[in-house]
Amino acid sequence: MSGHSKWATTKHQKAAKDAKRGKLFAKLIKNIEVAARNGGGDPSGNPTLFDAIQKAKKTSVPNTNIDNAVKRGSGATAGGSDWETITYEGYAPGGVAVLVECLTDNRNRAAAEVRTALSRNGGTLAEPGSVSYLFNRKGVVVVPKSDDVTEDSLLEVVLDAGAEEVNDLGEAFEIISEATDFIAVRQAIQAAGIDYDSAEASWVPSMQVPLDADGARKMLRVVDALEDSDDVQDVFANGDISDEVLAELDED
Numbered sequence: 001m002s003g004h005s006k007w008a009t010t011k012h013q014k015a016a017k018d019a020k021r022g023k024l025f026a027k028l029i030k031n032i033e034v035a036a037r038n039g040g041g042d043p044s045g046n047p048t049l050f051d052a053i054q055k056a057k058k059t060s061v062p063n064t065n066i067d068n069a070v071k072r073g074s075g076a077t078a079g080g081s082d083w084e085t086i087t088y089e090g091y092a093p094g095g096v097a098v099l100v101e102c103l104t105d106n107r108n109r110a111a112a113e114v115r116t117a118l119s120r121n122g123g124t125l126a127e128p129g130s131v132s133y134l135f136n137r138k139g140v141v142v143v144p145k146s147d148d149v150t151e152d153s154l155l156e157v158v159l160d161a162g163a164e165e166v167n168d169l170g171e172a173f174e175i176i177s178e179a180t181d182f183i184a185v186r187q188a189i190q191a192a193g194i195d196y197d198s199a200e201a202s203w204v205p206s207m208q209v210p211l212d213a214d215g216a217r218k219m220l221r222v223v224d225a226l227e228d229s230d231d232v233q234d235v236f237a238n239g240d241i242s243d244e245v246l247a248e249l250d251e252d
Contacts, residue, residue: 036073089131117225139182161188205238
């Protein structure tokens, strides 16, 4: 059941660094606002909002910011934006496939920023459908490691709820399921009294491109450039960075 998802490890480490720089705050707030608009402002009856709030809290977004986003999204207060979800497809250097999820109030601006971020870093924008077939929509729940949580004990909790596999990310476990099952998986984890960092639907590559240190640096430069755009919510890539290459990058 256990594998080791190198891109997931890279994203997990990158997210921690980005959170320290405050880069994620605005994007997490935007997620909360959209979830409240789509499903109402009560987290107990809106699992998507519940998970968006949980992720924001884990990243130390202030409660006041979270509450205000819920109110804007649900219409309790004015000021909510009309966000539109758009997914762009492209390639990083070395043939690495990239999916870019945007949440924007200006489609033209988002497209221009994605195209610029790719082209300036050796990547290219691709036609719709040319990259997305390399990814599957999956549920992903991330559970931090602790003395009380082992891979075997976690498997016992999540398998009956629909989990397909548990991956070791080094400092955390990643539980993969069908996208429709991740809420059930998250609820099973909660019922067992286990803490978790995030639960969401995500794009998981079905095949990966092995990268050396130079290729990994080029891919991560593309990802960083894309994530610098306020319109970009998340970036998924199918570059496979080995433990050895990760260690080499950490020394940079």
